[in-house]
Amino acid sequence: xxxxxxxxxxxxxxxxxxxxxxxxxxxxxxxxxERPALDRALWRELGAAGFFALRLPETEGGVGxxxxxxxxxxxxxxxxxxxxxxxxxxxxxxxxPGAAEGETVVTTVDAGGxxxxxxxxxxxxxxxxxxxxxxxxxDAAGAxxxxxxxxLTPLHRVPRRSRRTASEPVAVLLxxxxxxxxxxxxxxxxxxxxRAREQFxxxxxxxxxxxxxxxxxxxxxxxxxxxxxxxxxxxxxADVAAARLLADExxxxxxxxxxxxxxxxxxTWEADxxxxxxxxxxxxxxxxxxxxxxxxxxxxxxxGAGR
Amino acid sequence: xxxxxxxxEEDFRARLREWLGKALPALPPKPSPDxxxxxxxxxxxxxxxxxxxxxxxxxxxxxxxxxxxxxEETERAGAPYVGANFVGLLHAGPTIAAEGTDAQRxxxxxxxxxxxxxxxxxxxxxxxxxxxxxxxxxxxxxxDDYVVSGSKIWTSHAEVADWxxxxxxxxxxxxxxxxxxxxAMPMDAPGITVRxxxxxxxxxxxxxxxxxxxxxxxxxxxxxENDGWRVTMVTLSFERGTAFVGEVVACRRVLGELARExxxxxxxxxxxxxxxLALLExxxxxxxxxxxxxxxxxxxxxVPGVGGSVFKLRYSHARQELYDAAADVLGDAALDLDRPWxxxxxxxxxxxxxxxxxxxxxxxxxxxxxxxxxxx
Numbered sequence: 001x002x003x004x005x006x007x008x009x010x011x012x013x014x015x016x017x018x019x020x021x022x023x024x025x026x027x028x029x030x031x032x033x034e035r036p037a038l039d040r041a042l043w044r045e046l047g048a049a050g051f052f053a054l055r056l057p058e059t060e061g062g063v064g065x066x067x068x069x070x071x072x073x074x075x076x077x078x079x080x081x082x083x084x085x086x087x088x089x090x091x092x093x094x095x096x097p098g099a100a101e102g103e104t105v106v107t108t109v110d111a112g113g114x115x116x117x118x119x120x121x122x123x124x125x126x127x128x129x130x131x132x133x134x135x136x137x138x139d140a141a142g143a144x145x146x147x148x149x150x151x152l153t154p155l156h157r158v159p160r161r162s163r164r165t166a167s168e169p170v171a172v173l174l175x176x177x178x179x180x181x182x183x184x185x186x187x188x189x190x191x192x193x194x195r196a197r198e199q200f201x202x203x204x205x206x207x208x209x210x211x212x213x214x215x216x217x218x219x220x221x222x223x224x225x226x227x228x229x230x231x232x233x234x235x236x237x238a239d240v241a242a243a244r245l246l247a248d249e250x251x252x253x254x255x256x257x258x259x260x261x262x263x264x265x266x267x268t269w270e271a272d273x274x275x276x277x278x279x280x281x282x283x284x285x286x287x288x289x290x291x292x293x294x295x296x297x298x299x300x301x302x303x304g305a306g307r
Numbered sequence: 308x309x310x311x312x313x314x315x316e317e318d319f320r321a322r323l324r325e326w327l328g329k330a331l332p333a334l335p336p337k338p339s340p341d342x343x344x345x346x347x348x349x350x351x352x353x354x355x356x357x358x359x360x361x362x363x364x365x366x367x368x369x370x371x372x373x374x375x376x377x378x379e380e381t382e383r384a385g386a387p388y389v390g391a392n393f394v395g396l397l398h399a400g401p402t403i404a405a406e407g408t409d410a411q412r413x414x415x416x417x418x419x420x421x422x423x424x425x426x427x428x429x430x431x432x433x434x435x436x437x438x439x440x441x442x443x444x445x446x447x448x449x450x451d452d453y454v455v456s457g458s459k460i461w462t463s464h465a466e467v468a469d470w471x472x473x474x475x476x477x478x479x480x481x482x483x484x485x486x487x488x489x490x491a492m493p494m495d496a497p498g499i500t501v502r503x504x505x506x507x508x509x510x511x512x513x514x515x516x517x518x519x520x521x522x523x524x525x526x527x528x529x530x531x532e533n534d535g536w537r538v539t540m541v542t543l544s545f546e547r548g549t550a551f552v553g554e555v556v557a558c559r560r561v562l563g564e565l566a567r568e569x570x571x572x573x574x575x576x577x578x579x580x581x582x583x584l585a586l587l588e589x590x591x592x593x594x595x596x597x598x599x600x601x602x603x604x605x606x607x608x609x610v611p612g613v614g615g616s617v618f619k620l621r622y623s624h625a626r627q628e629l630y631d632a633a634a635d636v637l638g639d640a641a642l643d644l645d646r647p648w649x650x651x652x653x654x655x656x657x658x659x660x661x662x663x664x665x666x667x668x669x670x671x672x673x674x675x676x677x678x679x680x681x682x683x
Contacts, residue, residue, distance in 0.1 A: 001316065001372050002309045003596070003603040009308065068308050191677050206682030208670065214677055215620070215669035222617045226600045227593035233310045242589035297585035301566045302575070 003230070005072075012069055016076040019049055024080050026272070033151050033275065038084050038105060038120040047102020051077075051086075052093045060094055067170065071177040071232040078181025078251075081275055083152040085117045087174045087286075092125045099123075111167055111288040115140050115156040150278035167287035169240040173231055175286050176240070176247035180221070180228050182283075183250035186258040186276050187217040193262055204261075213257045224250035238300040241293035248290055251280035310599065312376070320376050326360055327384040334387070340510060347425060347467040350390035354422030363420040366396045367404060371549060371605040375598070378552035388553070391464050395419040395426035397550065399472040402489070406530045406538045415470070415491065427468035429459040429492065429516055430539070437667050439474075440483045440536060444518060446475035446490070452522040453477075453490060458515060461661075465501045465514035468494045473523070478533050487535035491527040498522075508653040509644075549605075550615075551622055552598055558629055559591050561648070565629075569636045580635055587632055590625045594618070616663070616671045623658035623665060630655045 005013070023042050032039070046052065054070050056062020063069075070090070077086055085107040089099050098104030107121035115124065118140055126139045143156035191214050194205030204210045224246040231239035255277035259266035266273045284290060312320070335352065338345030357363045365377040389396055400419045403411055418424040435442040444457025455475055465471070471492040478486030492499075498521040503511035530538035566584055569575040601614045630652035634641035641649060659665045673679045 001312050001375075001599060001603060002606075003599045004607065005308060187677075191679065194679055202682065203680050205673070205679035208666070208683055211673040211679050211682075212666070212669040214679060215672040218672055218677060219617050219620050222614075223590075223593045223597055223621050226597035227589070229308055230310060230592075230596035230599070233308050239592065242592040245586060245589040246593050291582070293589075294582040294585040297588045298566070298581045301563060301584060301588045302570060304563050304567075 003233075009069060009072060012065075013072040013076060015049075016051070016073045017079075019045070020076055020080040020082060024082055029081055029272070029275070032083060036083070036152055036154065038117065040105075043084065043105060044102040047100065052090050052102055053100035054090070056094045056100060061100065062094065066232075067173070067235055068229065068232040070174060071228060074174045074177035075181040075184070075228075078178030079185045081152070081182065081185070081272075081279055083117075085121060086178075087171050088116075088125055090174065091168065091171055092123070096123050096125060109139055109158050110286055111292070112285065113158040114285060115143055115158060116153050116282070118143055118145075118156040119154060148282075150275075150282045152275065153279065153282045155282075167292060169235065169237045172244050172287045172293070173228070173235075173240045175283050176224075176228050176231070176244045179244075179247035179251035179280060179283055180224050182276050182280050183217075183221045183224060183247065183254040186251070186254035186273070187214070187221050189273065189276075190214050190217055190254075190258040190261040193258075193265075197263075210261055213261055217254050217257050220246075220250040220254055238297055241296045241300075244287075244293045245290055245297075248280070248284045252277070252284060255280050312372070316372055316376060319373055320380060323362070323377065323380050324384070326362075327380065327386060330356055330360065331384060331386060337387075343464075343467050343511075347391050347464075350387065350392055351422040351425065353387040353390075354392050354396075354420075356422075358421050363422075367401060371602040374549050375552055375602045378549060379556055382553035382556040391425045391467060392419070392422065394428045394464070394468075394472065395424065395470075398428055399426040399470070399491070402472065402538060402541055403491075403529055405541050406489075410526075411491075411529060424469040425464055425467055426470045426472060427462050427465045427494070427516075429462055429471045429473040431461045432458060433460050437664055439539075440487065442474055442476060442487065444473075444475050445479070446477050446488060446523070448477075448525070449522075451525050453488075453525060453528070455490070455492070455518050455521045455523055458517045460504070460513070460515050462501075462514045462516050463512060465494070465516050466503065470494060471516070474535055474539060477535075481533060484536045486533055487539070488532050489529045489535035489538040490523050491529065492521065492523045493527075496521050496523065507656065508650055549598070549602060551618070554626070555591060555594050555598060555622070558626060559588075559595065561629060561633070561651075562588055562591060565633055565636050565648075572636070572638075574636055574638070580632075583632055583635070587625065587629055590621075590628075594622055594625060597621075616668045617676075619663070620665055620668045620672065626658050627655045 023045060050063040051073055053062040054065050054073060055067065058064040074086065085105065088108040089106040092106040093100035096104055096106050099106050104122045105120060106123045106125050107115055107117050108125045109115050124140045140156065140158055143158045146155045146157055148155040194210050194214055195203050197204050205214065227243040227246045231243040255273060259273045259277065262271055262273050265271050335349065338349050354363065362377065365374050369377070396419060400416060403415050419426065430439060432442050432444060444455060444459065446453040446455045471494055473490045473492045475488050475490055476486050477488040498519040500517040502515045504513040504515055506512050562584065566575070569580060574580050597618055601618060604614060630648060633648035634652060637646060637648065640646045643649060674681055
């Protein structure tokens with residue numbers, strides 16, 4: 001058993017991190033907040049780097065890697081707060097022409113009827129990655145725009161949508177990977193601030209009340225990381241459900257605690273903390289929300305499988 | 308990232324399973340929890356059985372993955388817990404192995420492995436808990452002996468132990484971490500008084516140990532005089548490694564039992580209770596994966612590091628939540644000490660305190676992993 005990153009996996013993660021540091025740094029993030037539009041050039045660059053075609057076989061023009069590598073890439077996207085329907089486009093690669101290359105932006109109607117980035121997307125994928133033919137725009141007919149809580153996730157709602165029975169586990173897992181990345185960012189920001197900000201003549205990170213918030217941030221991140229990476233290896237739906245619940249908690253509570261460490265600055269638009277929290281909130285609503293994952297795990301627990 | 312086991316590891320697992328299937332039915336009946344001499348005999352007997360079968364080494368010499376498999380399989384099979392051998396196998400033994408002289412290793416390690424001698428731990432004192440380095444039990448040199456006076460607390464198995472790994476202050480003028488020495492004290496030496504300490508669960512799991520001019524040969528000192536703090540830290544890092552593997556396996560089994568009990572008594576239909584159990588299932592799945600992660604890291608890097616603090620923080624709270632959930636499943640029966648899980652719920656209350664409180668663990672995580680400034 002070697003449950004740790006291989007050298008290749010470390011290199012892949014570093015590659016995605018470097019690309020995003022170059023193309024979507026903090027200045028780009030803040031600029032996007034003021035003018036929320038999908039950066040098509042960046043999207044194509046991601047396509048060229050293999051972000052969307054990562055799991056497609058090489059015979060189909062893909063990179064031929066697996067779920068663990070996809071999870072690492074999506075974790076980095078979550079850490080950078082990269083906007084756009086990344087999961088839907090990744091899942092459409094190989095089925096929707098242009099998705100793999102980043103030429104076509106694909107979104108999907110979620111289980112609850114929410115659609116992210118509808119106006120910017122070229123295609124609404126009816127099957128949400130469950131296989132089969134590419135959908136058309138008809139699926140989102142009658143969609144009404146919401147005033148989205150997250151400035152970098154425009155949202156529409158499709159009325160009277162019947163709920164699907166279960167969500168695609170890969171979509172759930174890649175969302176969990178994004179949450180993990182955002183939780184990691186929240187921990188990094190909180191620690192940086194706790195080291196730099198001085199009150200009562202010393203860094204606030206020297207005070208246990210603040211220090212312990214930071215420690216709990218890291219504990220949640222590391223527990224979620226173990227769950228997300230393991231689910232990427234097993235692809236077991238119950239492991240995916242567990243990963244999702246822990247990653248949601250790590251991201252949402254992590255952003256909340258980061259905000260608390262930031263104090264008054266955390267309540268401002270200027271600080272990035274609210275962007276972490278709002279994106280984390282949006283992701284918790286995907287794929288039926290946490291309830292679907294909880295019920296799946298409850299059934300699994302009762303059946304005694306996987307023990 | 309690979310969660311599959313090698314052919315060698317699977318072979319070890321298969322042989323262990325087969326052996327457990329034969330060895331466990333041959334065990335004598337379990338002694339009652341209050342029968343300390345009986346527990347000593349039982350626990351030492353199990354250790355001897357492991358030794359004779361060639362498994363006694365796994366706590367020390369085996370690579371971490373082999374140890375993980377051993378702890379997982381023995382727990383699944385319902386094998387006896389390490390019990391009275393805990394300090395010897397997991398604290399004192401590894402310390403002597405790492406820091407002792409050849410003569411000390413020859414004297415003390417084999418009897419631990421063969422299940423012949425029981426060790427207890429004399430670290431904490433009434434006024435030195437989280438601040439362990441503030442300990443005040445004094446030791447003076449007198450010829451070839453140290454003369455030790457003071458008191459220790461939270462000492463498990465003191466009544467039935469042969470040896471005590473003891474921390475004493477040998478230089479009261481030095482900074483508090485620099486005047487401490489590690490001694491192996493024979494528990495039959497004159498001047499030792501053991502007084503059982505009843506826990507909130509009603510049992511006498513711990514004892515207070517009073518030391519009145521107890522003579523300990525200088526030859527029983529492990530490491531240099533006044534270097535005991537560093538020697539101790541080697542011990543504690545072992546405790547935060549794979550110490551909870553069996554317990555996580557057991558907690559996952561309890562969770563399944565709770566679900567079936569809730570289904571039987573109708574409480575499963577309450578979505579709040581059901582989803583609460585599902586969240587715990589997520590939690591313990593993740594803790595198992597974190598264990599595998601830490602073990603893989605330890606295999607690659609040697610001594611387990613501060614990752615153990617991250618694990619212990621989350622696990623100790625999850626264990627308490629597990630038994631609180633058990634109380635929700637039981638309803639009024641949660642007040643009946645004869646029902647399953649009720650005593651476990653009481654015992655679980657020690658987990659956020661023993662072996663470094665959650666507050667101390669958070670300090671460790673924040674200062675040593677996150678690099679935040681020291682301070683209280």
